[in-house]
Amino acid sequence: xxxxxxxxxxxxxxxxxxxxxxxxxxxxxxxxxxxxxxxxxxxxxxxxxxxxxxxxxxxxxxxxxxxxxxxxxxxxxxxxxxxxxxxxxxxxxxxxxxxxxxxxxxxxxxxxxxxxxxxxxxxxxxxxxxxxxxxxxxxxxxxxxxxxxxxxxxxxxxxxxxxxxxxxxxxxxxxxxxxxxxxxxxxxxxxxxxxxxxxxxxxxxxxxxxxxxxxxxxxxxxxxxxxxxxxxxxxxxxxxxxxxxxxxxxxxxxxxxxxxxxxxxxxx
Numbered sequence: 001x002x003x004x005x006x007x008x009x010x011x012x013x014x015x016x017x018x019x020x021x022x023x024x025x026x027x028x029x030x031x032x033x034x035x036x037x038x039x040x041x042x043x044x045x046x047x048x049x050x051x052x053x054x055x056x057x058x059x060x061x062x063x064x065x066x067x068x069x070x071x072x073x074x075x076x077x078x079x080x081x082x083x084x085x086x087x088x089x090x091x092x093x094x095x096x097x098x099x100x101x102x103x104x105x106x107x108x109x110x111x112x113x114x115x116x117x118x119x120x121x122x123x124x125x126x127x128x129x130x131x132x133x134x135x136x137x138x139x140x141x142x143x144x145x146x147x148x149x150x151x152x153x154x155x156x157x158x159x160x161x162x163x164x165x166x167x168x169x170x171x172x173x174x175x176x177x178x179x180x181x182x183x184x185x186x187x188x189x190x191x192x193x194x195x196x197x198x199x200x201x202x203x204x205x206x207x208x209x210x211x212x213x214x215x216x217x218x219x220x221x222x223x224x225x226x227x228x229x230x231x232x233x234x235x236x237x238x239x240x241x242x243x244x245x246x247x248x249x250x251x252x253x254x255x256x257x258x259x260x261x262x263x264x265x266x267x268x
Contacts, residue, residue, distance in 0.1 A: 021237050022253050026260065028228060029053060033264045045213060047264055049220035052117045054261040056225060058141050059113070059148075061254060064090060064242045079152060081109035082229045088243040095230050101169055107222060108168035111175070112151055114218035114225075117144040122214070130262055137261070179219060182206045 033050045060080060067085055082093040093106055120143040127133035159167070182202030205212035 049217045052221040053224045055117045089239040091239040104168040104172045110222040114221035116147045118214040120144045
């Protein structure tokens with residue numbers, strides 16, 4: 001164990017912090033999946049949202065690899081929500097003390113990315129074995145990354161700066177308000193929709209309509225990943241080393257993530 005800790009310290013990674021972060025990531029996603037399976041059933045929106053969260057984590061991993069390649073590959077490193085690359089560090093967004101406009105901007109970016117992941121994942125088959133499944137999940141990650149790269153580029157080029165500052169606040173507030181209003185039917189029952197048909201229409205859109213379901217799952221995925229980032233910040237993880245020498249240390253975590261992702265997709 002001391003030898004392993006020495007290796008981590010040599011490449012600039014605090015061993016205790018690394019495993020605390022790994023446990024939060026692995027146990028958190030797995031427990032949420034188990035909860036979704038037994039409370040809402042197999043392939044519930046919650047478990048699909050967890051699956052999308054796994055895909056987004058691998059998008060982060062792919063962007064880190066592109067960044068370390070340098071040269072022509074560096075121009076494809078698009079800004080991703082809740083993280084920023086500075087030198088050989090992947091800096092995590094800090095909710096503490098952040099302005100509400102900054103928080104909503106990150107949340108909206110994650111909503112877009114999660115929606116694109118859900119869209120790509122819906123079009124691609126599950127695969128009958130782990131190898132075919134993995135192949136299509138890689139395609140999901142690549143397609144969602146390319147789509148997000150294009151969307152971010154278009155928004156940055158054509159949305160005026162003044163609108164770009166406050167539009168995320170308005171859009172996030174509207175989506176959450178409509179979603180929560182539609183969800184009232186789940187808790188209050190059909191009687192409420194008789195009094196206010198709009199609630200029934202919103203419920204049908206977010207929980208029965210295909211596009212609405214993907215928006216709902218995107219919101220859940222965003223909540224899961226935002227909670228993960230917040231939890232990492234709470235234990236003092238402000239950034240992760242992405243120096244070339246440090247990358248091999250993350251391989252065991254990535255392998256475990258793939259296995260958990262497969263379990264969530266196929267059995268939960």
